[in-house]
Amino acid sequence: MTSTTLALPTTSNVHEWNDEEKAIVEAAGLVHTDSQTGQKTLAERPVVAAFLAHCAQTQLNPLARQIYCIARKSKGQLKWQIQISIDGARLVAERSGEYAGQTTPEFTSDGVTWTQVWLSSDPPKAARVGVLRKSFKEPLYAIALWDAYAVYDDVWENGRKTGEKKPSAMWSKMGPLMLAKCAEMLALRKAFPQDLSGLYSSEEMQQAGGALVERETPVTRELGVGPDGDVVETHPGAVIRNQRAQAARVASAPEAPARDWAAELEQVTDLDGLRFLYREAQRVGAFAEPVTFQGVGQTVEQALWKAKEALEETTPPLVEAKPTKVKPRDWLREGRALDAEQLRALIIEASTAGAADEVVGQLEEMYRSLSAVAPVEGASWAEDAGDDRWQGSPAVLDAEVVADDDEVI
Known part of the structure; x- marks a missing residue:
């Protein structure tokens, strides 16, 4: 088992980090560099603490890009998200000793007929993957819908938005593969909730950039425990929707009087x-x-x-x-x-x-x-x-x- 405890800091207090630990934290994505000004911003201490806890729990290596943190700007504010790669999720499942492989990804355009190879120029409507666990009699299937995960970009003409949208470059070129990864992550998280609960892959969270209004369906709906102990929805679409609702509440709050x-x-x-x-x-x-x-x-x-x-x-x-x-x-x-x-x-x-x-x-x-x-x-x-x-x-x-x-x- 490859351990990250010797490389990663053992505390979220930046004053106790040595130069090696600071470099590793930056490589893990916890330091955001502004593309225009070059200014570096360290993630808030709770984000750093949560990242270290996830690394310790999953024993994933950020230098191998098995787990990392991504900062996205929303209305001028940085939003930090801890993500794992599909390889990292498979590694966590394998270390459990219960992982017995998975089925070949399948695709459908009508929900009735499924095929393992998608050859149509039109994107599939859904993909499904089954995860095998030694203690399960049957594969545990999860289905990811194209409309719930695909990322769309605005179409521009003469410097103006036309109102139309098209799949992003990655989803236009490798759409079926991206959707299959989303389905596999859903299945792995359902089969190994103790180890993967609350962790999402970049393929699942790409729509967090706001390019697509997320949609939710019963097959992609998941529940988890929120910070207050309440049961909340943890599907990526619900997470993003809650973040936007919070941002709207902050934006609509009465402005504080100017201070002298x-x-x-x-x-x-x-x-x-x-x-x-x-x-x-x-x-x-x-x-x-x-x-x-x-x-x-x-x-x-x-x-x-x-x-x-x-x-x-x-x-x-x-x-x-x-x-x-x-x-x-x-x-x-x-x-x-x-x-x-x-x-x-x-x-x-x-x-x-x-x-x-x-x-x-x-x-x-x-x-x-x-x-x-x-x-x-x-x-x-x-x-x-x-x-x-x-x-x-x-x-x-x-x-x-x-x-x-x-x-x-």
């Missing part, structure tokens, strides 16, 4: 307060917004750097204090009775007092709820972009704060 970042920066008197403000600007995607700070026009991110440099020059060295007994405080109880500004001050006080990360996180959730600011996906990992100016500050920050990957300033 310069005024908030003027009120910050210490690095803890500045760190909190940095994370707020990062979360709502305000780094590139123009602002006039100390009489100079600049971006919010540049103003934050400038404010940090000024605070570091005026902050006295940290003097180690003698340990004192402090009566435990019920931070959450205090926070529930406060407004947004009071809660912001309480968060800074709790962080300074060394409150548990879970408690501080819940206080920040209260603050975001009171501030009525919709969260922006992907606004994280600023400290992983190769800029280390926030590291190595004077001894005003204790070692635990500097080492915390969630802390940026």
Whole structure:
């Protein structure tokens, strides 16, 4: 059995990765490179953690392209998907000791007559593959419909869309083979749910790019357990539909009032307060917004750097204090009775007092709820972009704060 645990990172904390592990993570697709700007974006930490968990569970090698991550842009935001190749799925099935092969793919145009070789210039309506398992008496068949998986591109003339669509280059050239792979993945996932549940191949997920409005049929409908423990549909079409519904809800949410970042920066008197403000600007995607700070026009991110440099020059060295007994405080109880500004001050006080990360996180959730600011996906990992100016500050920050990957300033 080929193991990936020696090559892949064992933690999702980027600060603990060596150069070899960083290169492997990038090869696995967890680092997206913008084709126009060349800017690299690391996947959010939950995506990295989920990818490492899938690699550990399936024992698949990302360097052999048995498992990988793909980022697709949707309305300016990156959406990350963990996918496996058909060879990776077969390998997982074989390692189970129950895999006994599969039937030859078959195709049909009417659902009645099936053939193993598709010679017509028109695409088949469906493909089916049966997976054999030693504990099964009969093959387990799965059927994939052309309309549910084929990718279509818009037809353009004179720089305009004609309203017509045609199969993409890959599906036009190798449509039957692509559809057979989809059917095989469906059958493998049904036959080996313990090992392959929630994992999809690129052939199944190509329509995620939005080229085709997905359709769903009873033969391709699958159920699974969602993040809240509820039973949800896990067929690729349903997954994409849910993602689009979520994007529509975010797009239709009322816009938050514009924030006066310069005024908030003027009120910050210490690095803890500045760190909190940095994370707020990062979360709502305000780094590139123009602002006039100390009489100079600049971006919010540049103003934050400038404010940090000024605070570091005026902050006295940290003097180690003698340990004192402090009566435990019920931070959450205090926070529930406060407004947004009071809660912001309480968060800074709790962080300074060394409150548990879970408690501080819940206080920040209260603050975001009171501030009525919709969260922006992907606004994280600023400290992983190769800029280390926030590291190595004077001894005003204790070692635990500097080492915390969630802390940026």
